[in-house]
Amino acid sequence: DTEVTQTPKHLVMGMTNKKSLKCEQHMGHRAMYWYKQKAKKPPELMFVYSYEKLSINESVPSRFSPECPNSSLLNLHLHALQPEDSALYLCASSQLDNQPQHFGDGTRLSIL
Amino acid sequence: EDQVTQSPEALRLQEGESSSLNCSYTVSGLRGLFWYRQDPGKGPEFLFTLYSAGEEKEKERLKATLTKKESFLHITAPKPEDSATYLCAVQNDDYKLSFGAGTTVTVRA
Numbered sequence: 358d359t360e361v362t363q364t365p366k367h368l369v370m371g372m373t374n375k376k377s378l379k380c381e382q383h384m385g386h387r388a389m390y391w392y393k394q395k396a397k398k399p400p401e402l403m404f405v406y407s408y409e410k411l412s413i414n415e416s417v418p419s420r421f422s423p424e425c426p427n428s429s430l431l432n433l434h435l436h437a438l439q440p441e442d443s444a445l446y447l448c449a450s451s452q453l454d455n456q457p458q459h460f461g462d463g464t465r466l467s468i469l
Numbered sequence: 470e471d472q473v474t475q476s477p478e479a480l481r482l483q484e485g486e487s488s489s490l491n492c493s494y495t496v497s498g499l500r501g502l503f504w505y506r507q508d509p510g511k512g513p514e515f516l517f518t519l520y521s522a523g524e525e526k527e528k529e530r531l532k533a534t535l536t537k538k539e540s541f542l543h544i545t546a547p548k549p550e551d552s553a554t555y556l557c558a559v560q561n562d563d564y565k566l567s568f569g570a571g572t573t574v575t576v577r578a
Contacts, residue, residue, distance in 0.1 A: 361512075398570065399556060399558075399568035399569060399570055399571060400513065400556075400568055401568075402565065402566065407564075447512050447513075449512075454500075454564040455500045455501055455560060455564060456518075457501075457503055457515045457518050458503075458515070458566065459515055460505075460512035460513045460514070460515075461512050462510075462511050462512045463511075463512050465510075
């Protein structure tokens, strides 16, 4: 069992819907991350919150919006997604910037 | 730009047949090299961190080593439960993590 919990495990949504992915960790980590992983590809970093300060991958479209309510919670708000956004969305956390990241099992997102 | 190349892409082994996976990298200031295991439909599971050339880490049938240009993951006497995709990732001096494409290992009984 992973110590990073992601909900929901699966999500199917239309291109006009608004939904949110949630991530929670109870390891006291101060950095949290969102990654996108397409089939048979490595994870790609989308966003980082380190000590609740956001760093953005400039290539991520604005239809993805992260939120970090506190150091244990991380949300990813989705709006007007495209079919190519279908992927596994992974959340990770780490104690410090150079410590190993621990991943959740992801949310499998399908855009109709 | 940081680059991580893993080889081979796929590896089929007989149970008990030892082998090695390679991860070669170029990075602007190596903060750390990380090995992960990923099973289908799951998130990556952390295995090892290596911080400097010459460092070695072991866990059960797995051993990771690091030089200035590459890392190896040695699998000794593998079992079917070692079947997975093994990912290598490097962290640069901006703390950005870059992953290789992975090596998919299949161990037949």
